[in-house]
Amino acid sequence: MKRFVVVGLGNFGSAVAETLSELGHEVAALDTSEEAVDRLADRIARAAVGSGLEASVLERIGARSADAAIISTGDDITASALTTLALKDLGIKEIYVKVVSRDHGRVMERLGATETVFPERxxxxxxxxxxxxxxxxxxxxxxxxxxxxxxxxxxxxxxxxxxxxxxxxxxxxxxxxxxxxxxxxxxxxxxxxxxxxxxxxxxxxxxxxxxxxxxxxx
Incomplete structure (x- = not known):
């Protein structure tokens, strides 16, 4: 069993979190929307309301021990960039980021994202x-x-x-x-x-x- 952290519980992030949980892995998720968190709370190991912009918040949901992280913060490039840096500060080596444009993808790759995902494209x-x-x-x-x-x-x-x-x-x-x-x-x-x-x-x-x-x- 692996441990994953998912930041952002829109359609994409929720689907990733739920699927990883169904595959038998431990998933902790974070979103600023209480409604989004409530929808997924009983389907994964842990879901919390909060922002992934600070390492201390991520650490409280167990991000430091995660094998990999998935970031899905929509078109908020600043949020995905700061979350990527916060996760790297915690020592997470595998970071996957959902991006909304090629420029967004290039920024994330330069910041050290393992891989960018562009579902619409x-x-x-x-x-x-x-x-x-x-x-x-x-x-x-x-x-x-x-x-x-x-x-x-x-x-x-x-x-x-x-x-x-x-x-x-x-x-x-x-x-x-x-x-x-x-x-x-x-x-x-x-x-x-x-x-x-x-x-x-x-x-x-x-x-x-x-x-x-x-x-x-x-």
């Missing part, structure tokens, strides 16, 4: 990729410029094998799984000589530009 990119291509079923960015994509097998690939297609060499992408939508089977130990079928989708990992090139070529 990420959701928009996923939607755009899915509706721009009739083959893309799912798209998840793993790191800047590097993603996992589930793609339906193009008609001209049906009956051909992964060995024959040689996607790592041709497109610099790796097939990490195959999902058969008819049988429901999901395989990660792949037979490179098995022919692909019309009901297969490929789980691919690679650079975004390479995935786009593959989609257009397919």
């Amino acid at each position: 990420d959701s928009a990119q996923r939607l755009a990729r899915q509706i721009a291509s009739r083959r893309v079923v799912k798209f998840v960015e793993l790191a800047p410029g590097f993603s996992l994509q589930e793609m339906a097998v193009p008609d001209r690939w049906v009956g051909r094998s992964l060995r024959e297609l040689d996607l790592p060499h041709s497109f610099r992408v790796v097939v990490v799984g195959i999902h058969d939508y008819v049988t429901g089977n999901f395989g990660v130990v792949l037979d490179p000589d098995a022919p692909l079928t019309t009901s297969d989708t490929l789980i691919l990992v690679g650079g975004n530009k390479d995935l786009e090139r593959l989609d257009k070529a397919g």
